[in-house]
Amino acid sequence: MRLCNPRLNQVEAALLDEVSADALMSYTEQVAAKVRLSGSDEELESFRYVQRQLEDWGLSTQLLFHDGYVSWPGAATLQIEGLGDIACITHAMAVSTPGTSGGLVYAGRGRPADYEALTVQGQIVVIEGLAAPAPVKEAIRHGAVALIFINDDHFHEMITSPVWGSPTPDQLGQLPTTPIISIRRPDGERLKQHLLLHGTAAPSARITAEVDTRWRKLPLLEAWIPGHEGEPYVLFSGHIDSWHLGAMDNGSANATMMEVARILSRHGSDLQRGLRLCFWSGHSHGRYAGSAWYADSFWHDLRERCVAHVNIDSVGGMGATVLTEAFAMAETADLGKAVIPNFAGSRPSRSGDQSFLALGIPSLLMTLSEQELEPGVVGPAAITGSKAGGSGWWWHTVDDTVDKLDPAFLARDCQIYLAVVFRLCAERVLPFHYGAAIHEYRSLLEQYAARAGDLFDLAPALEAAQTLKAAYEPFGSEVERLREEDHHGRPCDPDQVKRANERLMALGRRLIPGNYTTQGPFAQDPALPIAPMPLLAPIGDLVAAGPESDVAKHMLVGLRRARNRIVQDLMDATRDLI
């Protein structure tokens, strides 16, 4: 049974036939037998189950423990004057309160423009949607004392902090400073009607909430195939911690990682480089605390040796027919297209354990299979930022149970991951296309230059990008030649292949941080929406501010530094190719 439609060779086709839907469902049931709060005993049981299975299949494993700052939501109550008690939940990284009161103010979707005609200082703000970091930050910035989110018909668990990984001392001030709760849509509709009836004399509300936020010991499971010390490897990662039973998010993904590991462990001789699997804790309750700790703790090893990061989250859902929008970079999109029919890909955002962008490691996939878009649905699509309908209504709810999985779709998704991971591990020449990445880089610079007009000169960056393009062209042709020889089974010069792969890796290290981060290789940008080539994003505000304003002059200080960094990255990338 072959469910995906990749352009595969015989070895790959045979591998995919080894995927077992029954085995995938069985692993999922084991992993998702209990609620897996980050750092809990129940979560550790699932880690140990996965470790035992991987060792039974002959993989080398290591269960690490590290400190992580995580947050478990507890009980919450909401009383509204004139409406009485309303069922609610509170959220990770929100503030506990024995009782916070205030007048209610409705702020639509909670975007900056929604506050233009509102005064929310000292009030409780009511917002449509999921309790995501961006609307939380905006409401608190406007002086709200508490937040109420109106979800859809189900309570969706969320983490409300934008801080990526466990916070540094400087970042503690970026954690939410108010209680935050969510209510369901029918109650939200009643609340909105109530507010309309009261007009300007807003009714008050009282919120209580318990959130247990502290440092905990978190497990982190590593496993290797074939495990050669000191050689390049592909990182394949997913979180084990969950909201509620988390059968889809992320039991089915853990099962997929296990099945890929089981199959590839029998084909180690076909691999050109190692596969490292990492199972994280701290994703749901610590905003990627596990993967961020791993990036910090093994920074040099990752920088020197990790050729690609493949992440997996929430696969095999019933009705998940949209396969076209998973994360892909310009340099990795062709690999996605080779394996996934009609794949378009979405630019990686600050979500889903993308803790390795700052290191310059190419990334592919995350949430792979999604629902069709249902107009008007407030749900997971709002979080993933994708054009599809997200992960299903049960995502982050008590209803994320094994009956929400479709075994055939789970096997299909596993085959896609198996094909992608296999190609990354088995292709002699790394399957990245930096011609596309350089083209994207230049296009972004051209767009920013057009927007900046006379206000800011990006000519040095455009010239440096042109120089890189010219330097890349002969190298790109050489890579194509080596790839062709390999695909036709002709022997390649191992030294030429090694040199080409080193250069491909070096291009990622130079170009990815500037394209995806503001803070560079040693830090983590917050889990908030981020523009392409984000250091130049202030150009939009510069134009709005006008050339002679003080605020424009402040912006130009930062933009000059950004331009220096981008030019330097491009010059270094060019030098690596010569």
Ligand SMILES: [Zn+2]
């Ligand atoms: Zn997840």
